[in-house]
Amino acid sequence: xxxxxxxxxxxxxxxxxxxxxxxxxxxxxxxKDKPFLYIDTHAGAGWYPLDTGTGSRGWERxxxxxxxxxxxxxxxxxxxxxLCGMPxxxxxxxxxxxxxxxxxxxxxxxxxxxxxxxxxxxxxELHPADFAALEGALGGDRRFSLRHEDGLTGxxxxxxPLCRRALVLIDPAYEDAAEYQALPxxxxxxxxxxxxxxxxxxxxxxxxxxxxSRRRTGDDGGLGEILMALNGGNRCRVExxxxxVGSPGLYGSGLALYNPPWxxxxxxxxxxxxxxxxxxxxxxxxxxxxxxx
Ligand code: SAM
Numbered sequence: 001x002x003x004x005x006x007x008x009x010x011x012x013x014x015x016x017x018x019x020x021x022x023x024x025x026x027x028x029x030x031x032k033d034k035p036f037l038y039i040d041t042h043a044g045a046g047w048y049p050l051d052t053g054t055g056s057r058g059w060e061r062x063x064x065x066x067x068x069x070x071x072x073x074x075x076x077x078x079x080x081x082x083l084c085g086m087p088x089x090x091x092x093x094x095x096x097x098x099x100x101x102x103x104x105x106x107x108x109x110x111x112x113x114x115x116x117x118x119x120x121x122x123x124x125e126l127h128p129a130d131f132a133a134l135e136g137a138l139g140g141d142r143r144f145s146l147r148h149e150d151g152l153t154g155x156x157x158x159x160x161p162l163c164r165r166a167l168v169l170i171d172p173a174y175e176d177a178a179e180y181q182a183l184p185x186x187x188x189x190x191x192x193x194x195x196x197x198x199x200x201x202x203x204x205x206x207x208x209x210x211x212x213s214r215r216r217t218g219d220d221g222g223l224g225e226i227l228m229a230l231n232g233g234n235r236c237r238v239e240x241x242x243x244x245v246g247s248p249g250l251y252g253s254g255l256a257l258y259n260p261p262w263x264x265x266x267x268x269x270x271x272x273x274x275x276x277x278x279x280x281x282x283x284x285x286x287x288x289x290x291x292x293x
Contacts, residue, residue, distance in 0.1 A: 002126060002127045002175070003175065004127075004173035004175050005127070005129075005130070006044040006045065006106065006130070006173075007045060007048045007049075008058065009058045010048035010050065010058065010059060010104045010106065011048070011050055011058060011059030011062045011063040011064070011104040012058030012059060012061065012062040013058070013061055013240070013242045013253075013275075013279040013280065014058075014062070014202070014204075014253040015062055015063070015104070015106075016062045016063050016066065016077075016080070016275070016279065017240045017253060017255070017275060017279075018107075018200075018202045018253070018255060019080060019105075019107065019110055020076050020077055020079070020080035020271065020275075021076075021200065021238075021255055021257075021264070022107060022110055022111075022169060022200060023079055023080045023083050023110060023114070024076055024079065024080075024261065024264060024267060025167055025198055025200060025257075025260070025261060025264075026038070026110070026111060026114040026115075026167060027079065027114065028198075028261035028263065028264075029167055029198070030114060030116060030119075032165075034163070034165060035116070035118040035119050035120070035163045035165065036119055036120075036161075036163060036165035036166055036167060037119070037120050037121070037122065037158065037161040037163055037165065037166040037167075038111045038115060038120070038121040038122070038166070038167050038169075039121075039122050039123075039155065039158055039166060039167070039168045039169070040107050040108055040111065040122070040123040040124065040169045040171070041124050041151025041152060041155055041168070041169065041170045041171070041172075041186075042124065042125070042151050042169075042170065042171045042172050042173065043106070043107060043123035043125040043130075043134055043146075043151075044106045044107065044108070044125060044130055044134070044171075045106060045125075045129075045130040045133035045134055045137065046105075046106055046108045046109045046112075046133060046134045046136075046137030046138055047103050047104070047105060047106065047109050047133075047137050048103060048104045048106060049102065049103050049104075050101065050102055050103060050104050059104065061242070061279065061280065062279065063081075063084065063086065063104065065278045065279060066081055066086070066088055066278065067086070067088065069081075069088040069274070069278075070088065072274075073088040073274070074267070074270040074271040074274055075267060075270070076267040076268070076270065076271040077271055077274065077275070083105070083110060083113060083114075084101055084104065084105055085101040086101050107169055107171060108121065108123045108134060108137070108138055108144070109137060109138075112137075112138055112141055112143075112144070115143055117143070119143060120143055120144070120145075121138075121141075121143055121144040122144070122145050122147065122158055123138070123144060123145075123146050123147065124147045124148075124149055124150065124151030124154050124155075125146070125147075125148065125151075126148065126149070126150060126151075128148075131146070131148045134146055151170070151172075152170075152172075152179070152182050152183060152186040153186070155168065155170075155186055155189075155190050156186070156189050156190060156193060159190055159193040159194040159197070160193055160194040160197075161194070161197075164196070165196075165197075166194065166197040166198070167197070167199075167200065168190065168197055168198070168199045168200070169200050169202075170183065170186075170187065170199065170200070170201040170202070171201075171202045172202075174203070174204055180223060183201070183223070184223075184226055184227060184230060187199065187201065187227065187230060187258075188230050188231070191230065191233070191258060195233060196259065197258070197259060198257070198258065198259045198260065198261070199256075199257065199258035199259065200255060200256075200257050201227060201255065201256040201257070202253060202254070202255055203222070203223040203224060203227070203253065203254050203255075203256065204250055204252075204253050204254075205222070205239060205241070205245075205250065205251050205252040205253055205254055206222075206249070206250055206251070207245075207246045207247045207248045207249060207250075207251050208246075208248055223254070223256075224237045224239060224254045224256055224289075225237075227256035228256065228289065228291070233258055233259065234258070234259050234260070234292040234293060235256065235257060235258045235259075235260070235291050235292070236256070236257050236260050236264075236265075236288065236289060236290045236291055236292060237254060237255070237256050237257075237287075237288075237289040238254065238255050238257075238268055238272070238286070238287070238288045238289070239252060239253070239254040239255075239286060239287045240252050240253060240254075240272065240275055240276060240279065240285065240286050241276065241280070241285035241286060241287075242279050242280035242285070243280055244285075252285070260292065262292060265288075265290050268288055269288070272286040272288065273286070
């Protein structure tokens with residue numbers, strides 16, 4: 001079953017949250033003069049038009065709310081905004097003729113902007129139409145290998161990387177109940193093969209009535225807790241609430257990171273209250289569990 005199309009959600013609150021952390025992690029890896037491998041297990045199409053008129057226009061409650069922050073913008077958001085082609089100054093009225101870009105970069109397009117000549121990218125995408133779009137976007141970029149394969153299964157074949165440095169983004173659509181078991185298993189195996197990698201996993205926060213809420217494994221607080229319990233390495237869990245906790249449907253999303261850059265914590269602490277205020281849950285609508293020695 002592959003009915004999820006990320007184009008309907010491009011630039012949403014979840015994308016703003018996930019991609020601002022992704023940009024930070026990629027820039028952190030670029031800080032060292034050694035190549036790294038970027039692995040995207042669920043890559044999507046690469047680029048998305050923001051003016052389709054047919055989508056859910058998730059961007060209106062996401063990147064569309066970041067305009068006008070000006071000099072107050074925390075650096076995490078400033079870097080993300082500038083990478084998306086949307087400097088965070090000037091008023092934004094939510095219309096596409098403001099400072100909002102007319103197309104939005106998904107995770108592989110963000111990586112393509114930030115990988116250096118010696119870095120490499122490997123992107124998995126199963127949906128035939130999104131894979132074709134991804135080939136159109138990145139097929140000519142010799143730094144990338146594009147795979148029309150299952151990313152959770154294929155991940156282990158790339159680890160450990162020859163260059164001994166990697167950032168792995170795991171960003172499923174959670175359409176299939178089996179992913180709630182397959183993801184922790186794949187991550188555990190990846191960490192066993194390559195414990196030094198930086199891993200970034202996105203997961204939804206679902207209240208009653210959401211299609212995926214019955215799919216949570218265990219009764220210990222959901223996937224975020226399960227991922228935190230996988231092993232005792234340096235890791236963190238950060239959640240952003242776009243509606244009150246436990247609201248019906250999707251009330252926010254979380255990121256679990258293994259080996260997060262140590263400089264990420266103050267960046268998150270500055271950005272999360274701003275993100276929570278702008279994207280819905282009020283200034284206290286976030287949670288950070290930092291377990292880094
Ligand atoms: N990472 C993208 C971004 O940030 O721009 C968004 C990815 S979207 C949430 C999830 C994508 O995974 C969809 O395009 C879907 O077709 C694809 N997909 C679903 N199951 C997959 C699998 N087992 N392996 C690889 N891709 C898969």
